[in-house]
Amino acid sequence: MTAPTDPADLTKFADPLRIPPTLRPGPELTVRLTSAEVQLHSELPPTPMWTYEGSFPGPTVEVRRGQRLRVAWENGITTPYPAQVGRLPAITAPPAENVPGIDPALLDPKAAALPAWAVTHLHGAVTGAGHDGWTDNAILAGESQLSEYPNDQPATALWYHDHAMGITRLNVNAGLAGLYLVRDEEEDGLGLPSDEFEVPLVLCDRNLATAPDGTPTGQLLFKTVGPLPFAGRYTLVNGGIWPHHDVRQRWYRFRLLNTSSSRAYRLHLVDETGQRVPDAAWQIGTDSGLLGAPTPLSPQGLTLSPAERADLLVDFRALGGRTLRLVNSAPQPYDGQPIGDTDPVGVPNPANRLPDPEVLEFRVAPDAEPDPDPFTLPAVLAQSYQRLSHQTLPEHNHRVLMLGRSPAGVFQLWEMAEVPDSEVPPAGTVRDGYVQVQQGTGPVRTYRRLSADFNDTLNWRVRQDSWEQWTIINLSIALHPVHIHLIRFQALTRAACDVSAFQQAEGGTTIGKPVTWDAETPIVPADQGWKDVIKIWPGELVRVAGQFTGATGRFMYHCHILDHEDDGMMRPFTVAPGAVMDVTGMGGMGPM
Structure with missing residues (x-):
């Protein structure tokens, strides 16, 4: 045990671990x-x-x-x-x-x-x-x-x-x-x-x-x-x-x-x-x-x-x-x-x-011999487990989410939509809510922010039982563990991004100077399983995929740093039967 040295210290390891009922x-x-x-x-x-x-x-x-x-x-x-x-x-x-x-x-x-x-x-x-x-x-x-x-x-x-x-x-x-x-x-x-x-x-x-x-x-x-x-x-x-x-x-x-x-x-x-x-x-x-x-x-x-x-x-x-x-x-x-x-x-x-x-x-315990223990570490755990990849995913939709920060310093969830080439702002300008991204020497894609605050317009309507891939890019300076309600998902991709082109004060990137990334980062074994929270480190891109099955209605996704969530880093999405979406014309996805 470590003895306390000032009035606020407490003796370490003095009390036994309690087990909740x-x-x-x-x-x-x-x-x-x-x-x-x-x-x-x-x-x-x-x-x-x-x-x-x-x-x-x-x-x-x-x-x-x-x-x-x-x-x-x-x-x-x-x-x-x-x-x-x-x-x-x-x-x-x-x-x-x-x-x-x-x-x-x-x-x-x-x-x-x-x-x-x-x-x-x-x-x-x-x-x-x-x-x-x-x-x-x-x-x-x-x-x-x-x-x-x-x-x-x-x-x-x-x-x-x-x-x-x-x-x-x-x-x-x-x-x-x-x-x-x-x-x-x-x-x-x-x-x-x-x-x-x-x-x-x-x-x-x-x-x-x-x-x-x-x-x-x-x-x-x-x-x-x-x-x-x-x-x-x-x-x-x-x-x-x-x-x-x-x-x-x-x-x-x-x-x-x-x-x-x-x-x-x-x-x-x-x-x-x-x-x-x-x-x-x-x-x-x-x-x-x-x-x-x-x-x-x-x-x-x-x-x-x-x-x-x-x-x-x-x-x-x-x-x-x-x-x-x-x-x-x-x-x-x-x-x-x-x-x-x-x-x-x-x-x-x-x-x-x-x-x-x-x-x-x-x-x-200092026993001379270990307890009789019938357990042996198995080579296989969940026979039902299957590692996902983009190539093996069923037909799926794509969404793009950026973890941004307002000029006032408030962390936000930015739901993005791709902008047609004809609507891209002039080169060299910075437009609030417009972010360009590029992988390697591939094409530059321009995205426009649809929402940032919890009470902004509902944008993401998901077809029941559909698969989706979300591409999440952290433009901010902080870790954000993102939790999606209702579903479990797997991480498909991690990549370190150069986000230096993002101008926080202006709320976007200079047109012609995109956020970029090249090689993917290996996904550690602890993140290869089924998840409902995924760590997105500063300056990182993560892709996750899951099936929106088992229920319908209005749900949330948010950062699980509770201070960030309470400050508004939370957004709604809905899940509805496909037949309802077909009749009403709801939906709307984009590639990434």
């Missing part, structure tokens, strides 16, 4: 949103929170594939918003938003008046739009949100969280998140570690208010600075700050989920000396299901941006009596720059919002 419901379930006091660390006073069923994270809901479930999300919260909300006037070095406490004069007085206005979204679920948790359809205390989930999708780890318009980051920060597991026969047949050997690891970061003497009061503090999104000092796993977990000498399955507002994690398993532990961890699944085959954890670590999940197996059989740590090496904000395979990890980096890289400690 599990609910295995019948056809109907009631989940109550309620206030609770949660002990985040044994050295802290209890923390007031908003929770599902009094638990933080909420209970893990577990269902079988095809088991239709009706959930009544009952809002029973009557207490004031439980966190302080404030903003620092300027960026400081080292970044002061990581420091617990804030000058009371910098608190937002309006935050204390926030009601418990909430709507629950089952992230990754294939469900009708009326049950998806539309962001404006939040409910107040005393009301219920009724949702129906068919659960007709492959085994995976979904999660549920608040999605209220404009305050998602605050409601999730207050505690409204939980895990939701779908099981199926394909997963059953693998004999994966289960029961006590299957462990959820729900990660997030938080900050805390302090008393006049500098000691944390236990109250949550959502503190930001300038344009930077929230970054908290303390790392929590399953609702506890820097816990430890006792394990035996055998295989374990860990279901990882990043519920942070903005913090990305690059996770490594290290030993007592801080050296990376090789050949012990294997990834077997991504956001939306199992991979085709296990892939060893890279020396580069496992990167999870907000809302991403990973299904990991760890073999502790040869590690008896050892103390291992899960550590984070990602600075905040993280731009995807790699780390050397032999570079030190688990090193404090306070100048880049990583003062405490520790996440979790594993204490392996």
